[in-house]
Amino acid sequence: xxxxxxxxxxxxxxxxxxxxxxxxxxxxxxxxxxxxxxxxxxxxxxxxxxxxxxxxxxxxxxxxxxxxxxxxxxxxxxxxxxxxxxxxxxxxxxxxxxxxxxxxxxxxxxxxxxxxxxxxxxxxxxxxxxxxxxxxxxxxxxxxxxxxxxxxxxxxxxxxxxxxxxxxxxxxxxxxxxxxx
Amino acid sequence: xxxxxxxxxxxxxxxxxxxxxxxxxxxxxxxxxxxxxxxxxxxxxxxxxxxxxxxxxxxxxxxxxxxxxxxxxxxxxxxxxxxxxxxxxxxxxxxxxxxxxxxxxxxxxxxxxxxxxxxxxxxxxxxxxxxxxxxxxxxxxxxxxxxxxxxxxxxxxxxxxxxxxxxxxxxxxxxxxxxxxxxxxxxxxxxxxxxxxxxxxxxxxxxxxxxxxxxxxxxxxxxxxxxxxxxxxxxxxxxxxxxxxxxxxxxxxxxxxxxxxxxxxxxxxxxxxxxxxxxxxxxxxxxxxxxxxxxxxxxxxxxxxxxxxxxxxxxxxxxxxxxxxxxxxxxxxxxxxxxxxxxxxxxxxxxxxxxxxxxxxxxxxxxxxxxxxxxxxxxxxxxxxxxxxxxxxxxxxxxxxxxxxxxxxxxxxxxxxxxxxxxx
Numbered sequence: 247x248x249x250x251x252x253x254x255x256x257x258x259x260x261x262x263x264x265x266x267x268x269x270x271x272x273x274x275x276x277x278x279x280x281x282x283x284x285x286x287x288x289x290x291x292x293x294x295x296x297x298x299x300x301x302x303x304x305x306x307x308x309x310x311x312x313x314x315x316x317x318x319x320x321x322x323x324x325x326x327x328x329x330x331x332x333x334x335x336x337x338x339x340x341x342x343x344x345x346x347x348x349x350x351x352x353x354x355x356x357x358x359x360x361x362x363x364x365x366x367x368x369x370x371x372x373x374x375x376x377x378x379x380x381x382x383x384x385x386x387x388x389x390x391x392x393x394x395x396x397x398x399x400x401x402x403x404x405x406x407x408x409x410x411x412x413x414x415x416x417x418x419x420x421x422x423x424x425x426x427x
Numbered sequence: 428x429x430x431x432x433x434x435x436x437x438x439x440x441x442x443x444x445x446x447x448x449x450x451x452x453x454x455x456x457x458x459x460x461x462x463x464x465x466x467x468x469x470x471x472x473x474x475x476x477x478x479x480x481x482x483x484x485x486x487x488x489x490x491x492x493x494x495x496x497x498x499x500x501x502x503x504x505x506x507x508x509x510x511x512x513x514x515x516x517x518x519x520x521x522x523x524x525x526x527x528x529x530x531x532x533x534x535x536x537x538x539x540x541x542x543x544x545x546x547x548x549x550x551x552x553x554x555x556x557x558x559x560x561x562x563x564x565x566x567x568x569x570x571x572x573x574x575x576x577x578x579x580x581x582x583x584x585x586x587x588x589x590x591x592x593x594x595x596x597x598x599x600x601x602x603x604x605x606x607x608x609x610x611x612x613x614x615x616x617x618x619x620x621x622x623x624x625x626x627x628x629x630x631x632x633x634x635x636x637x638x639x640x641x642x643x644x645x646x647x648x649x650x651x652x653x654x655x656x657x658x659x660x661x662x663x664x665x666x667x668x669x670x671x672x673x674x675x676x677x678x679x680x681x682x683x684x685x686x687x688x689x690x691x692x693x694x695x696x697x698x699x700x701x702x703x704x705x706x707x708x709x710x711x712x713x714x715x716x717x718x719x720x721x722x723x724x725x726x727x728x729x730x731x732x733x734x735x736x737x738x739x740x741x742x743x744x745x746x747x748x749x750x751x752x753x754x755x756x757x758x759x760x761x762x763x764x765x766x767x768x769x770x771x772x773x774x775x776x777x778x779x780x781x782x783x784x785x786x787x788x789x790x791x792x793x794x795x796x797x798x799x800x801x802x803x804x805x806x807x808x809x810x811x812x813x814x815x816x817x818x819x820x821x822x823x824x825x826x827x828x829x830x831x832x833x834x835x836x837x838x839x840x841x842x843x844x845x846x847x848x849x850x851x
Contacts, residue, residue, distance in 0.1 A: 271618075271621050273621060273622050274573070274622060276573050276574060276622065277556075277564040277565060277566040277570050278564065278565055279562065279564060279565070280555050280556070280557055280564055284555065284565065285555065285557050285563060288555055288691070288692055289692075289694070290641070291635070291643060291700050291702070292700075293698075293700070293701075294700075294701040329512050329513050340712065340716035340717075341714070341715055341716030345712060345827055347712070352707060352718075353706060353707050354706050355706065358701055358702065358703055358706055361700075361702065361703070362702070362703035362707075365641035366640045366641055366703075369542065369639070372542065372639050372640070372641065373641070415717055415718060416706070416710060416718050416719070416720040417713075417717050417719055417720070418719070418720065418721065419719050419720070419721055419722045419723070420719070421724070421726060421831075422726065422812055423824070424815040424819050424820055424822075426813055426815045426816070426819045
């Protein structure tokens with residue numbers, strides 16, 4: 247490991263130098279400034295801490311309706327899965343021989359749910375739901391998993407405050423991990 | 428066009444139709460080592476006869492403005508399962524066992540997409556670079572092509588290639604067909620970052636695709652300032668739509684989906700996005716219930732592509748063993764091949780040039796004595812890392828780790844020359 251650490255230090259040093267050189271290089275003046283309005287339209291990623299979540303809110307109750315209309319055909323009426331991923335259940339199975347990975351059992355951050363639903367769902371019409379409906383569907387999926395109560399109304403603050411059951415289930419990459427020689 | 432010429436063209440078309448039919452009829456045997464050629468023989472075109480294709484002019488110039496493979500190679504296509512749950516978020520594999528050398532033809536490069544393949548008008552495609560930069564910028568495709576260009580040969584491999592659980596595939600393509608290699612042309616990402624000016628504290632860049640999944644992955648800034656590129660061409664021509672036309676991020680040696688296709692946005696940030704594709708997916712579950720996150724690099728791996736599963740040896744005697752090796756950590760240093768079920772190993776010859784983070788072709792001359800045998804290859808990369816066995820991997824990661832299976836894969840050759848998966 248000592249040797250690996252040394253290599254990592256050398257690599258980091260080399261990279262730092264590359265960075266310095268890149269900063270020092272002459273610019274080409276190609277491209278044009280991005281306007282605030284352009285950035286606002288495309289800047290859709292949400293931080294794990296809820297950063298960049300939009301205004302608005304949505305209830306579990308509203309989410310049940312939106313889910314039935316937009317999501318159930320692929321994910322099942324109770325999120326049990328189908329053509330689309332299973333979304334519900336599986337808590338306590340991750341260390342078993344047949345782990346079930348769902349929003350409730352596996353996803354570490356609730357704001358990621360908003361991010362993913364808004365950017366990619368429903369699969370046949372992504373980015374078509376209003377922010378309110380994305381909050382509502384997020385709330386409904388979390389309530390099906392017992393993570394928020396059935397009367398919950400989620401907004402930027404309360405969604406960011408949700409602590410997911412598998413929040414601490416992730417570890418950094420330890421590879422090379424197989425010692426075969 | 429004269430009557431005589433017209434007749435010749437019609438005859439040529441009819442001839443091609445018949446040849447295409449013969450090729451299709453022999454298609455099921457196409458995996459054999461030379462067997463399909465024998466099936467198609469009528470004898471009329473063999474010595475001492477003059478072959479039909481010498482008795483009339485061939486197709487005129489312009490009959491194929493964009494060339495296509497011979498009609499006799501119709502069986503060499505991407506390996507796409509007919510039983511997928513859905514085909515919008517899905518993958519198709521390169522037929523590795525049908526190919527030679529190290530470059531994957533563009534039409535056979537493996538595909539993985541999460542929201543279908545978008546049809547993007549390059550005139551209306553933009554790359555936005557913003558976040559922790561001094562100058563947020565928007566680039567057209569013409570802008571990006573004005574920057575100094577660079578061409579590099581690199582593989583891209585899907586992180587789940589293959590999974591750890593049975594059923595294991597029958598062919599080399601079934602097993603590890605989610606790897607391909609091309610010469611990529613584009614601009615080093617660090618040039619664009621210099622254009623925008625990185626601010627202190629910039630640690631990651633969130634890359635986003637312009638597909639229906641708006642696929643999002645976070646790339647460490649060290650990689651972005653090292654060998655990451657924005658590529659617009661593949662093997663000399665513009666990217667295929669399936670590979671990200673008109674613009675793709677290339678992060679050599681990192682798992683496939685981080686090479687974000689249809690790239691529309693780069694956001695410089697202090698910490699990763701923790702997007703769905705780097706939390707819910709593309710994290711590696713372990714037996715204790717934890718999961719590894721940000722497992723970027725594809726470790727050293729190899730596979731014998733000939734002879735390999737589904738093929739048949741033509742008989743005892745000389746049989747070249749050949750295959751592919753690669754490592755996301757750099758160059759392949761050596762490939763060892765065993766023809767006695769792992770009891771002994773011989774160094775294979777590596778085809779020059781051996782390039783970092785590129786497929787490397789290896790070859791070993793062999794004489795098959797007609798007895799049943801188990802053959803396999805084992806790659807070592809320039810870091811000294813040695814490709815493990817499946818048992819060694821499973822001992823650490825269990826059977827549910829899903830991603831980053833780089834196990835040695837043995838083929839069994841039975842007495843009649845048929846090759847099959849020795850671990851199936």
